[in-house]
Amino acid sequence: MNKDDNNKDEFNIDDHKNTDHKDDPDHYEEICYLCRRPESKAGKMIHIPNQICICPDCLQKTFDTINKGDNPYMQMMGFSPNMMNIPNLQNEIPKAQKLKKKPKENTDNKVFDRKSVPAPHILKAMLDEYIIGQERAKKAISVAVYNHYKRISTGAHPDVEIEKSNMLMIGPTGSGKTYLVKTLAKLMNVPLAITDATSLTEAGYIGDDVESVISKLLQAAGNDVEKAEHGIVFIDEIDKIAKKRNTNSRDVSGESVQQGLLKLLEGSDIEVPVGATSKNAMVPLATVNTSNILFICGGAFPDLDRIIKARLNKQTMIGFKAEVKDKDEDDSNILQQVNLDDLREYGMIPEFLGRLPIMFTLEGLSQDMLIKVLLEPKNAILKQYKKLLEMDEVDLQFAPDALEAIAEKAMEKKTGARALRAILEDIMLDIMYEIPKDDNIGKVVITKEYIEGKGVPYIEMRGVGNQKMLAMNN
Template sequence: MEEFFSRKYGDSVKLGVLSTEPDQARTADEGTETKNAPLDLQFDYLPRDIKKYLDRFVVKQDAAKKVLATAICDHYNHIKRCSVKGPCREYAKQNIIMLGPTGVGKTYLVRTIADLIGVPFVKADATKFSETGYVGGDVEDLVRELVHKADGDVRLAEYGIIYLDEIDKIATPTNILGRDVSGGGVQRGLLKLMEETEVSLRTPFDLTSQLQAAMEFQSKGKVSRSVINTRHILFIVSGAFNGLADIIRKRMGAKAIGFNSAYRSAPRDEDFFQYAKSNDFIEYGFESEFVGRLPVVVSCHELNVDDLFTILKNSEGSIVRQYINAFDAYGIELVPTDPGLLTIAQKAYEDRTGARSLVGVCERTFREFKYNLPHSSIKRLEVTAELVENPQEVLKGILKESEAGQLSEMETTFVMIADEWSKRNGIQIRLQPEAARLLSQKALESGNEAEEVFAETFKDYEHGLNLIRRTQGIQQFEITPDVIRDPRATLDQWIRAYYISR
């Protein structure tokens, strides 16, 4: 191969081996001793421990938290048992399907659990994948990404969590004709991953991987197959599942009528999700084998205004904390109030995208404050309902008040600088109040220090005024606003008047 590149490209191209695989990647022909190496992952949580931890970050969704916590404990306790007693074959893996509208915390729940346990976590959109061999991502790339998230630790990656959102978008309608590469094909691709298979860490269609394999064959006479086993990788899929409630309602028939009467108002679609069965998902458009590999069903409910308010005020993952830190970097204390947070929650609820809306509302509210306040004298910003409702008007008022305070403080500074200049040069200059204000405005507008503005304004006055003082005996000079507006012209006028008087 080196000769081929040399003949085709000369010395301009050199072929070398670039290792793209983790050092810990094991090969398919390694002995069982390596494959069954003890698991380093320490898991000693009880379901209530996980639920209690989730409560710190995710508001509401109590039923979902309990089901998730129990399934997670079952899964990782099984792994722990297998690592001690050896391979455990008879076990139905607790892969999970999560139902619920957008912005209710589905992704956040899973990510928080992964952080707690200490396993790598990969999230992807199911609609970005296609059946192997077609245009689009390969579902096996998700497994390889786990290795990347585990910093190359294949053993740790084999106990990670893969989360696929918008799984409802790959449901295949029963009346579809022809080959469906974006729905059924992806389901079939996920089937073997969700049970147990070995995925090559070399991407089949990657040029670098192919060149590396060729060089390895040239040097060793064979190509090792570095793989990762999916036996203990937990798969969690989720989606809004629009239309699934109608299928459940239809199946329940008369029971659904009694179900409806239990609600003071008409039940929402997600209220039916807790009654979802395998046949409902199959009718929705999923293959029976695919549904069979997702035995745990978790239902999440829409968040109301009070829930969003609680997230803002009490959640450890509240977006408000991010803005508090952002303002703190500029030396500004951001002080949320209950009315202000409630107004943010109300605006977010109107967007109808759950907790995700909180970020958008906060950004629209605080964007101009983050830009303007660092340049002001403001050190404290109270988040009131009025501020959230009319951020631009409140900002204008704050800046105007701040500027007035800065002007007053700056005027005093300029008077002090003028006194020091007078003592240093033996010439008395007196700043009129309006002159001091004009100097202050120049300083604020230019962003320069008061000393710089004063020095630039009166840079030639020491010699000019000394000349007048020595010849005419004038000891005090009145600095009017006109002097500040055009200091050079004023000094020239005073000196000309001196010569004329002679």
């Protein structure tokens, strides 16, 4: 082989230079040095020395400031409007112009067409593939989402103004509140912003303002305002902004945050920073209307069951027929009996609850439901592990009593479905470490004894009959 032939296959650095098009004006926009707006927003830039670009608006404001003559810095330098004859220059300076918005294609409108929105029974059937149980919650959220997007669709009736169907989800930890909203947004193909209410504070204090919720939605929509105005916002841990009791300090993360969220839930024009979570002089602002944004609030509301039990026990009979033990003491789904009075006593203000007309609860997961969570969902965690081992051509199986042992351990942790992942990660650690060592392993069986720490998993070697099972060394 010739030397020239070898050089043909070599990587030529010169051929790949300038591939990022940094100097090509067709790929990069110029940005105003003062207002930081791009050329597509501010108009054609005016170039001044030192490679500085200024938009017509900022240049006009600069000349107006000089023309007034009340600038203390100009007076200190000895300049005056008469000396510079600035009024004669006003006719030559171009007026600030507003760029006309480009008409968008009809593809965005088709997404929210009334006929393209799935019916409630179809939406619930799609949720059933991912979420176990929670029939009441899935039915309520399917109807609310269908009515909301039917309200903002192109076929909405102009004579009757339909109110927003914001929702409040109440359920114990690990019952699937966040997962339900994530699955819903994926099925609807709309931008979703998930935020935590614990970081929200009153404006002017350390923390996130309520407008940061819309800023995250705008970021999820790719800074497309029109797309963000049809999105979904899920505010988790909403119970953490309840009114604080017996406190002498200012409640900057409780009732004041609820009052700040009122304008978002009701619908108003909010100025949010683009590409950042806080407003400053170097970040451009965009106006987002929240009238068509669906808000879903969720929280575990710890100790709310005590308030519900206290209300229910007020009706207990007094005398010889009185019950010694509370009949709802062992009820794991007592949150389903919640009402607005209980939430007001918990610390939620009436104005906030009034803007969340749809309220439903999620059930606590039982042992049988946890076993179904392991097996039945479309992306169940056991299916994920089986796929991982299938890549190594190994068949992973769980004995039925092993699944029961995993569910029992998860019930003891009292963290719902979140405990399943932690338990399986601990169980599968040694297996995922040992399997790639031997290419002759063809099958792995997880038993109850291994889950309880009393035994080891069994493996079956390739080409060996099913009768011969070997214990895998830890």
